[in-house]
Amino acid sequence: MSDTQNPYDPQSPTFPWKDRRSDDVWDDPEPEVPLTPPPAAPQPGSGPAPGYQAPYGTPAAGAWAPPAQGPAGYAPPHGYPSPQQQYSGAPSGYGGPAHHAGPPQPAYPAAPGSGPGYPASPAPYGSGYARPNPYGYPPAPMDAPRPKGMAVTALVFAILGAVFGIVPFFALIGVPFALVAITVATVALAKRRAGRGMSVAALIVASLSLIWGVFMFIVTVLLGSMAGGVSLVDSISGNSYVETYANEDEVAAMLDDVELEDYVIAGSSSIPQYLVLVDNASAGTMYPGVTLTVNAVDANGDIIDTRTEFGDIYPGTSAFAGDFVVDSELIADVTVDIDGLVMQKPVEAPEGNPLVATDVEVGVENGQATATGTIENGSDELRNSPDVVVVERDADGRISSYGVTWAPSISAYSTAPFTVTFPSSDTAPTPLTYDVHALPVY
Numbered sequence: 001m002s003d004t005q006n007p008y009d010p011q012s013p014t015f016p017w018k019d020r021r022s023d024d025v026w027d028d029p030e031p032e033v034p035l036t037p038p039p040a041a042p043q044p045g046s047g048p049a050p051g052y053q054a055p056y057g058t059p060a061a062g063a064w065a066p067p068a069q070g071p072a073g074y075a076p077p078h079g080y081p082s083p084q085q086q087y088s089g090a091p092s093g094y095g096g097p098a099h100h101a102g103p104p105q106p107a108y109p110a111a112p113g114s115g116p117g118y119p120a121s122p123a124p125y126g127s128g129y130a131r132p133n134p135y136g137y138p139p140a141p142m143d144a145p146r147p148k149g150m151a152v153t154a155l156v157f158a159i160l161g162a163v164f165g166i167v168p169f170f171a172l173i174g175v176p177f178a179l180v181a182i183t184v185a186t187v188a189l190a191k192r193r194a195g196r197g198m199s200v201a202a203l204i205v206a207s208l209s210l211i212w213g214v215f216m217f218i219v220t221v222l223l224g225s226m227a228g229g230v231s232l233v234d235s236i237s238g239n240s241y242v243e244t245y246a247n248e249d250e251v252a253a254m255l256d257d258v259e260l261e262d263y264v265i266a267g268s269s270s271i272p273q274y275l276v277l278v279d280n281a282s283a284g285t286m287y288p289g290v291t292l293t294v295n296a297v298d299a300n301g302d303i304i305d306t307r308t309e310f311g312d313i314y315p316g317t318s319a320f321a322g323d324f325v326v327d328s329e330l331i332a333d334v335t336v337d338i339d340g341l342v343m344q345k346p347v348e349a350p351e352g353n354p355l356v357a358t359d360v361e362v363g364v365e366n367g368q369a370t371a372t373g374t375i376e377n378g379s380d381e382l383r384n385s386p387d388v389v390v391v392e393r394d395a396d397g398r399i400s401s402y403g404v405t406w407a408p409s410i411s412a413y414s415t416a417p418f419t420v421t422f423p424s425s426d427t428a429p430t431p432l433t434y435d436v437h438a439l440p441v442y
Helices: 022-027 149-165 171-190 196-226 232-237 248-257
Strands: 258-267 272-280 285-297 303-313 316-323 333-339 355-365 368-377 387-393 399-406 415-423 433-439
Touching: 149 171, 149 196, 171 196, 248 258, 248 285, 248 333, 258 333, 258 399, 272 285, 272 303, 272 333, 272 387, 272 399, 285 316, 303 316, 316 387, 316 433, 355 387, 355 433, 368 387, 368 399, 368 433, 387 415, 399 415
Parallel strands: none
Antiparallel strands: 258 272, 272 316, 285 303, 285 333, 355 368, 368 415, 387 399, 387 433
16 A cells, blocks of 8 residues: 555555455454654753643743843833833743733823812712712602600609699599599500600509509598598498597596406417407497507516507497407406597487397307397497407306307398307306397498
8 A cells, every 4th residue: 555545545455344244343453543652852952842831921932022122222201111120020930921012102181170279079978978869859758756645645644643642632633644644555555656665654653643642542531530520431331420520528538438347368379369348437428439459468568469449439338359469378468548539529329339139049068159149220320240249257257258250230220140159168167147249340
């Protein structure tokens, strides 16, 4: 085969698969392809080998390079660097990119407003100046603050309630203001109106004003009663015969007629109970609203506990029962201080106590006494749940035991039953006696 003949020409007698069967093509070995020898190593002084790539920034062979120096007598224009200065900024070991020095470029003038004689440029947006609207329309108005009318109203009414509440004799005037403030503040908070802080403050102030106003009203009434006015207690209880309070002479007469008759301590050791019997020696005078201060006295004569009782002292004996909060073993004596600080004017009561016990029966079994009977109201007034005290006495007339209960309210000239059970000391050889005392309750 000649050197010019292509061995891969299908007409060539050396074609790889000429005169071969179609079923043994894949059994033939692959054609031999001549290998390309590697490039020869460059010889010193002969230039770079074929395929050699120079480092970045190295000028290619035959490329233009700046002259080492300008032509004779050449000098760069003022303000322009020389070629050596222009191409001397590449880092050591790296060839900078090729720069093609061209004709010098003209200097451009400075931007208007930045040179000498021009004012400073305006500050950028956000440095304190309003941002102009590029569309020329006025800016949208901001949301108006929500009104605080309800909160302010509630706070004003609360303050008025507080002012009137602390002034004596004007406490009732402050109560309506406080109620209005509480209502308005509650509505404002429920509807989430503006001024939540003021609404909460109004609610607190109004609540305190309401409590304080009621308290001052009660104190005012009590002070007025002590000064000689009509008693609030009497107006509620319906004691129509009470109009004014006793003067000094009437109180002195009461102190001469009323005195402690007897007392007894009973009950448990930790909570001892006392019964005090007071005698009114007048012929037919009732002293309404007498104050009794019952004192528990120890062996040294010191008062270790005090209780206060109020009641109407009718001619004869009146009974008052209560309890102390000191151990009974510490009590050596009981004293009663009687005063007429809030006593009303004395009332003529020739018939004595209008509440009378009738049909009294007492039975004793297993150390327990049970007394039953009826309380009759001989007056024309309602008696609300009177106290009923049954006193047991021994053969010498000393108090051996007692029991206390409350009868139902008794209308005018009506009756009500009662039953009371208490410990009995039925060990004496002689029969015991029982006294029943009914006391109107305020």
